[in-house]
Every structure is written in C-alpha cells, then in structure tokens.
Amino acid sequence: MRKPREEMIAETRAKLIAAGRCAFGTVGYAEASMDDFTAEAGLTRGALYHHFGDKKGLLQAVIQQIDAEMTARLHTISAGAPSRWEGFVEECVAYIEMALEPEIQRIMFRDGPAVLGDVSQWPTSNGCIAALSHSIEQLKDDGVMADIDTETAARLINGASSHAALWIAKSETPEETSKRAVRGFRTLLDGLRVKA
Amino acid sequence: MRKPREEMIAETRAKLIAAGRCAFGTVGYAEASMDDFTAEAGLTRGALYHHFGDKKGLLQAVIQQIDAEMTARLHTISAGAPSRWEGFVEECVAYIEMALEPEIQRIMFRDGPAVLGDVSQWPTSNGCIAALSHSIEQLKDDGVMADIDTETAARLINGASSHAALWIAKSETPEETSKRAVRGFRTLLDGLRVKA
DNA sequence: CCACTTACATACGTGGCGTATGTCGAGGAG
DNA sequence: CTCCTCGACATACGCCACGTATGTAAGTGG
Numbered sequence: 001m002r003k004p005r006e007e008m009i010a011e012t013r014a015k016l017i018a019a020g021r022c023a024f025g026t027v028g029y030a031e032a033s034m035d036d037f038t039a040e041a042g043l044t045r046g047a048l049y050h051h052f053g054d055k056k057g058l059l060q061a062v063i064q065q066i067d068a069e070m071t072a073r074l075h076t077i078s079a080g081a082p083s084r085w086e087g088f089v090e091e092c093v094a095y096i097e098m099a100l101e102p103e104i105q106r107i108m109f110r111d112g113p114a115v116l117g118d119v120s121q122w123p124t125s126n127g128c129i130a131a132l133s134h135s136i137e138q139l140k141d142d143g144v145m146a147d148i149d150t151e152t153a154a155r156l157i158n159g160a161s162s163h164a165a166l167w168i169a170k171s172e173t174p175e176e177t178s179k180r181a182v183r184g185f186r187t188l189l190d191g192l193r194v195k196a
Numbered sequence: 197m198r199k200p201r202e203e204m205i206a207e208t209r210a211k212l213i214a215a216g217r218c219a220f221g222t223v224g225y226a227e228a229s230m231d232d233f234t235a236e237a238g239l240t241r242g243a244l245y246h247h248f249g250d251k252k253g254l255l256q257a258v259i260q261q262i263d264a265e266m267t268a269r270l271h272t273i274s275a276g277a278p279s280r281w282e283g284f285v286e287e288c289v290a291y292i293e294m295a296l297e298p299e300i301q302r303i304m305f306r307d308g309p310a311v312l313g314d315v316s317q318w319p320t321s322n323g324c325i326a327a328l329s330h331s332i333e334q335l336k337d338d339g340v341m342a343d344i345d346t347e348t349a350a351r352l353i354n355g356a357s358s359h360a361a362l363w364i365a366k367s368e369t370p371e372e373t374s375k376r377a378v379r380g381f382r383t384l385l386d387g388l389r390v391k392a
Numbered sequence: 393c394c395a396c397t398t399a400c401a402t403a404c405g406t407g408g409c410g411t412a413t414g415t416c417g418a419g420g421a422g
Numbered sequence: 423c424t425c426c427t428c429g430a431c432a433t434a435c436g437c438c439a440c441g442t443a444t445g446t447a448a449g450t451g452g
Binding site: 030110111113114115117118121146147148149151152153155156157158159160161162163164166167169170180181183184185187188190191192193 | 357377386
C-alpha cells in the first residue's frame with residue numbers, strides 16, 4: 001500500500017460530508033446535531049472540527065459538493081439541446097426542477113444563504129451562476145438575446161428560479177404549480193429573446 | 197383611564213416586537229439571545245413565551261409588521277405614478293431597493309424563509325405578493341402585459357428582486373451594482389410588455 | 393530508533409432554549 | 423368593601439448543543 005494514509009483521510013472527509021449533507025438536507029442545518037450525524041458516520045465531533053473548523057465549515061464543503069454536481073448536470077443538459085436558445089431555456093427549467101429536490105432546496109436555497117450569506121458571492125460554489133452566465137453570453141453573441149447585462153441576467157434568473165422552486169415545493173399541488181411556474185418562466189425568458 | 201390594562205398589554209407586545217425586530221435585523225435570528233433583547237425591552241423571556249409561544253412566534257409577529265409596512269410603501273409608490281405600467285415598474289424597483297435595507301433583507305429574505313419556510317405561503321404576511329399580483333392583474337386587463345399567469349409572474353418577480361437585492365448588498369460597489377441590477381430588471385420587465 | 397507531527401477521541405464549560413412554577417395586580421361577584 | 427379568580431409576567435430548573443482544551447495513538451522524517 002503506497003499511500004493508504006491520505007486515502008483514509010479523504011475517506012474520513014467524505015464520510016463527514018456525506019453525513020452532514022444527509023442531516024442538513026433532511027432535518028435542516030440548525031436542527032442537525034453534530035454529535036448525532038458524526039456518530040452515524042462512525043466518528044465524533046473531534047474529526048469534524050479538525051477537518052472543517054466548525055459546523056459552518058462543513059456546510060461550506062457540502063455546498064461546494066452539491067454545487068459541483070448541479071453545475072455538471074446543467075452542463076450536460078444545455079450541451080444536449082438542439083439550439084443554443086433551447087439549451088438555455090432547458091437549463092433554466094432544469095434549474096427550477098433541481099431546486100425542487102428537497103436536499104438541494106434546503107441546503108442550497110434556504111439554510112445555505114441564511115447561514116453563510118449569499119452563497120453565490122464567494123468564488124467557490126458559484127458554478128451554477130457561472131454556467132448560466134456562460135450560456136447568456138453566447139446567446140448575446142449570437143444576437144438571440146436582448147441587450148442585458150450578463151451577470152445581472154444570470155442572477156435575476158437564478159433568483160426567479162429558486163423562488164419558483166420554493167413556491168412549488170410548498171404548494172399543495174406541486175405538479176400543477178410546477179407546470180404553471182415553468183410556463184410562466186418560459187414566457188419571461190421569451191421576453192428576453194430577440195424577435196426575428 | 198378607561199382601559200389602561202389593554203394598553204399596557206399592547207405596549208408590552210409592541211416593545212417585544214420592536215426589541216426582537218432590532219435584534220433579528222442586526223445580529224440575525226440565530227444569534228439573537230432572547231434573554232438579551234427581552235432585557236433590553238425591560239422584560240424577560242417569560243413575557244415573550246406568554247405572548248408569542250416561542251422564538252419563532254415572535255419572528256412571525258415581526259415579519260407581519262414589516263410586511264405591512266412594505267405593502268403600504270409599495271401602494272403609495274404605485275399610486276403616485278403617471279401610468280399603470282410606470283407604476284408597476286417603479287413598484288418593482290422599489291421592492292429591490294427596500295430589500296437593500298439591512299433589516300428587511302435579513303429578516304424578510306434570509307432568516308424568515310430559513311426559519312419559517314416560504315414566508316409568502318401563509319395567508320398572513322403575503323401583502324407584498326398580493327400587491328404585485330394586483331398590479332399585474334390590472335395591467336393584463338389593460339392589455340399592456342403579456343399573457344402570463346398572474347401569481348406566477350408575481351412570484352418570479354419577487355424572487356428576482358430579492359436575489360438582486362442580496363447580490364447588491366453583498367457587492368463591493370453597491371451603488372454601481374444597484375444600477376446594473378435595476379437596469380437589467382427594467383429590461384426583463386419590458387420583455388413582458390405588449391408592444392404597440 | 394526517536395522526536396515530532398497529524399488525525400482523531402474524550403472531557404469540560406458555557407450558553408441558550410423551553411417548561412414548570414411562582415407572584416402580583418386587576419376585575420367581577422356577593 | 424372583600425374575596426376570589428384569572429391573566430400577565432417573572433423566576434427557577436433541566437437539557438442539549440456547540441466550541442475548546444486536552445489526551446492518545448499512529449504515522450513520518452532524520
């Protein structure tokens with residue numbers, strides 16, 4: 001065994017992140033007891049403080065992981081679309097739909113911003129904003145999208161998406177509400193499209 | 197003195213709400229110690245639990261108060277505009293700008309949703325959404341706004357606004373960022389306008 | 393082979409929340 | 423006027439969670 005040491009460490013970190021992610025995603029950040037979910041991972045709070053400094057540090061790590069996954073998913077979706085505009089719209093819709101998943105919603109859109117401030121502000125873990133910005137930039141180059149500041153557009157869309165997701169998730173009829181939201185969202189985006 | 201009793205009670209409630217509002221708005225909900233800010237109001241946690249049940253109950257009361265103030269402000273703004281469309285746009289811009297005030301931002305857009313879930317969901321304290329919806333409904337009747345589900349539009353705009361405000365507030369150059377955001381926001385809204 | 397660091401676990405103090413209990417003043421019944 | 427009740431609020435207690443200080447065993451460089 002060449003370097004089993006570092007592997008063990010990485011594994012410990014991964015186990016802590018996984019346990020924290022699970023706890024944060026289900027009972028929420030504030031109600032998640034560090035003693036409890038570290039024990040579930042077969043460890044103690046000592047390990048957590050050693051690797052992440054404090055509870056917020058673990059949350060950061062969890063968010064970073066989730067953000068990376070979301071960014072990857074968005075990328076594959078936009079890449080597989082027939083046109084760039086289509087890809088962009090599908091990306092936005094996918095963003096709403098991802099925000100519907102309880103874990104993503106809770107961690108990325110509720111507890112994350114509340115505990116750490118505007119998550120998309122730090123250089124790390126703003127992959128989703130960056131992905132949206134990239135798409136918008138391309139569309140502007142293609143002359144398909146109206147003249148609007150790229151980052152602003154990305155953030156407005158991001159905000160609309162996440163709130164829509166919250167709305168849907170809390171709705172009594174998520175299915176129907178989701179359809180209404182996506183439909184309205186398409187209309188909103190269509191307003192930004194340059195008409196032929 | 198006809199009913200000094202009820203006045204005293206109302207005053208106690210008001211003092212608790214004011215103290216809580218101040219603490220929540222500055223240090224945040226989680227960091228606000230009930231012992232501390234009730235003492236600042238010349239009371240104890242006993243009074244708080246008696247009137248509001250628990251810490252969340254006080255937060256609800258605080259949110260309700262702020263929401264009422266915001267709704268009133270939005271109403272006067274939209275009422276004083278030259279046209280309905282102008283009034284609507286100004287309302288939205290005002291919404292962004294209100295969300296810039298630290299107290300409103302912290303309580304209404306960060307801690308509120310995190311602690312209580314989607315605030316705009318409960319019947320109480322959705323005054324702002326209702327005000328936006330009302331404006332949108334009128335614009336649709338006037339044939340000035342594109343065919344979009346009213347509530348959906350209100351929520352998308354609400355989401356975009358609050359995220360924009362977060363972005364601005366955390367920016368290193370809030371003044372400039374604010375201009376970018378408002379400009380982009382106007383473009384977004386313009387996309388919903390029926391062209392003559 | 394030994395000193396030293398690293399990766400954790402254990403032990404302890406503090407503080408905040410919620411609840412159970414106590415007290416004091418205001419009104420109504422007689 | 424007196425007593426009794428009830429509501430408004432304070433006090434007291436226990437619990438739990440976080441953070442830190444300390445301990446320990448395993449690995450690593452010289």
